[in-house]
Structures are given as structure tokens and as C-alpha cells.
Amino acid sequence: xxxxxxxxxxxxxxxxxxxxxxxxxxxxxxxxxxxxxxxxxxxxxxxxxxxxxxxxxxxxxxxxxxxxxxxxxxxxxxxxxxxxxxxxxxxxxxxxxxxxxxxxxxxxxxxxxxxxxxxxxxxxxxxxxxxxxxxxxxxxxxxxxxxxxxxxxxxxxx
Numbered sequence: 001x002x003x004x005x006x007x008x009x010x011x012x013x014x015x016x017x018x019x020x021x022x023x024x025x026x027x028x029x030x031x032x033x034x035x036x037x038x039x040x041x042x043x044x045x046x047x048x049x050x051x052x053x054x055x056x057x058x059x060x061x062x063x064x065x066x067x068x069x070x071x072x073x074x075x076x077x078x079x080x081x082x083x084x085x086x087x088x089x090x091x092x093x094x095x096x097x098x099x100x101x102x103x104x105x106x107x108x109x110x111x112x113x114x115x116x117x118x119x120x121x122x123x124x125x126x127x128x129x130x131x132x133x134x135x136x137x138x139x140x141x142x143x144x145x146x147x148x149x150x151x152x153x154x155x156x157x158x
Contacts, residue, residue, distance in 0.1 A: 007124075007125050007126060010126055010132070011120060011123070011126075014120060014135055014136075014139075015117070015120065016028065017139050018113075018116070018117065018120075018138070018139060020035065021035065021036060021139050021142050021143055021146065022035055022036045022037055022113050022142070023035050023036075023037055023038075025038075029143075034146075034150065035146075036066075036109075036142065036146045036149075037106075037110070039146065039149060039150060039153070040063065040106050040109075040149075042153075043059055043102075043149075043153070043156075044099075044102075045060075045097050045098055045099040045101070045102035045103075047059065047153075047156045047157070048060040048063070048097055048102050048105075049095065049096035049097050050152075050155075050156050051095070052151075052152040052155050052156070056152070057091050057094070058094060058095060058096075058097075059149055059152055059153075059156075060094050060095075060097045060101075060102060060105055061090055061091055061094035061095075062145050062148055062149050062152075063105050063106065063109055063149070064090045064094050064105055064108075064109075065090045065091070065145065066109060066112075066141070066142050066145050067105070067108050067109040067111075067112040068085075068090055069138075069141055069142075070109075070112040070113060070115070070116050070138060070142075071112050071115075072085055073116070073134055073137070073138055074112070074115050074116055074119050076134075077119060077131070077134060078119065116138055120135065
């Protein structure tokens with residue numbers, strides 16, 4: 001008998017972890033009230049424009065980077081084309097943001113997240129390590145930047 005991962009179990013766990021990371025803490029690894037969208041709701045455009053420590057990226061850049069990563073991941077999975085990206089562009093170009101732009105950045109992130117959930121729903125099976133790794137990486141990568149954002153808040157909102 002071979003051991004295998006059932007698609008519905010993996011997909012269910014993936015959705016739960018994505019939900020915890022982005023929207024609703026279930027207690028897997030986040031503290032209540034610390035999901036990405038809950039955190040972003042507490043940050044003004046002025047605060048999102050601060051370069052943490054004077055050298056690091058702004059919170060706005062962190063958020064744009066997360067959305068960009070999700071968009072690149074979705075496109076690569078759907079097309080099976082893994083093209084080089086200018087990962088540094090957002091870090092170089094995102095500085096101060098006006099309130100309307102900050103709201104637009106958060107809305108774009110929400111749209112990217114919703115497309116990732118649709119991508120997962122469209123996957124009939126998890127047939128190889130690259131697909132599974134990409135799905136898990138979307139959580140790990142976002143969780144890393146969520147940590148960066150929450151750490152920045154310690155400086156921005158002492």
C-alpha cells in the first residue's frame with residue numbers, strides 16, 4: 001500500500017492556512033487579530049509610507065511585493081511559463097503613498113489573493129512537487145512579509 005496525500009485534505013489545509021495568513025486567524029500559527037488584512041486595516045497611508053529604520057522598504061512596498069509575488073505565481077502556474085522577474089522594481093519605486101493609492105494597493109492585494117484561491121479551486125489534483133511547493137510558498141512568503149510589516153509597526157507605532 002502506498003502512502004498518498006488526498007487532494008481534498010491538502011486543499012482544505014491549504015485554504016485554512018491561507019485564510020489564517022490573510023483573513024481569519026484559526027490558531028494554527030497566528031495570534032488573534034494579526035492576519036494580514038486585519039493588520040493592514042490599522043495602518044494609515046502616512047504610516048505605510050515610512051521607510052522603516054530609514055533604510056528598509058516602506059510598508060506599502062511590502063504589500064505591493066506580496067501582491068506581485070502572488071500574481072507571478074498565479075501566472076506561472078496557469079501558463080507553465082516561468083519567466084525572470086524584476087523583483088527589485090517595487091522596492092526601488094514604492095515610497096510615499098497618498099490615502100487613495102494606499103487603498104488601491106490593499107485592494108490589489110485582495111484581488112491577487114482571491115485569484116490564488118481560485119487557482120487552487122481550479123487545481124483538480126496536486127500532481128507534482130512544484131505545484132505543492134508553489135502553493136505552500138504562497139503562504140510562507142506572505143507570512144514572512146507579514147512578520148516584516150508587523151515588526152515595522154513596532155517602530156512606526158511605538
